Amino acid sequence: MSRPCVLIVDGDILVRHPLAEYLRACGYRVLEAASTAEARLLFEDGRAPAVDVVLADVGTPEDGGFALAAWIRARGPGTQVVLAGSPDAAADKARDICDEGPALAKPYDHRLVLDRIKRLLAARDRS
Numbered sequence: 001m002s003r004p005c006v007l008i009v010d011g012d013i014l015v016r017h018p019l020a021e022y023l024r025a026c027g028y029r030v031l032e033a034a035s036t037a038e039a040r041l042l043f044e045d046g047r048a049p050a051v052d053v054v055l056a057d058v059g060t061p062e063d064g065g066f067a068l069a070a071w072i073r074a075r076g077p078g079t080q081v082v083l084a085g086s087p088d089a090a091a092d093k094a095r096d097i098c099d100e101g102p103a104l105a106k107p108y109d110h111r112l113v114l115d116r117i118k119r120l121l122a123a124r125d126r127s
């Protein structure tokens with residue numbers, strides 16, 4: 001069985017890269033994107049592995065994590081989405097888009113991100 005793949009979408013490399021390295025050390029394949037446009041290309045170009053979980057910052061450049069999450073959902077089931085960094089006012093919207101409710105707070109607690117990813121993948125595998 002192949003390792004699950006996580007896509008981190010965050011414009012801040014100082015946030016994105018340490019989390020990516022942590023998840024790689026935990027055994028995940030990790031892709032990184034600095035923008036929603038870059039993330040969409042990873043889904044569309046066919047060269048990237050299948051993405052199991054997307055962790056997206058709602059403040060990502062261009063249209064933001066909410067629009068990316070909606071775009072991923074419209075493509076069909078299979079990819080779980082976790083939004084991060086959302087203000088309280090956006091929590092209801094995050095709850096509508098994501099399986100596990102509101103987003104994670106930034107700066108990321110790497111252990112909480114890992115726990116969320118594990119729970120999402122376990123729930124998907126039970127389905």
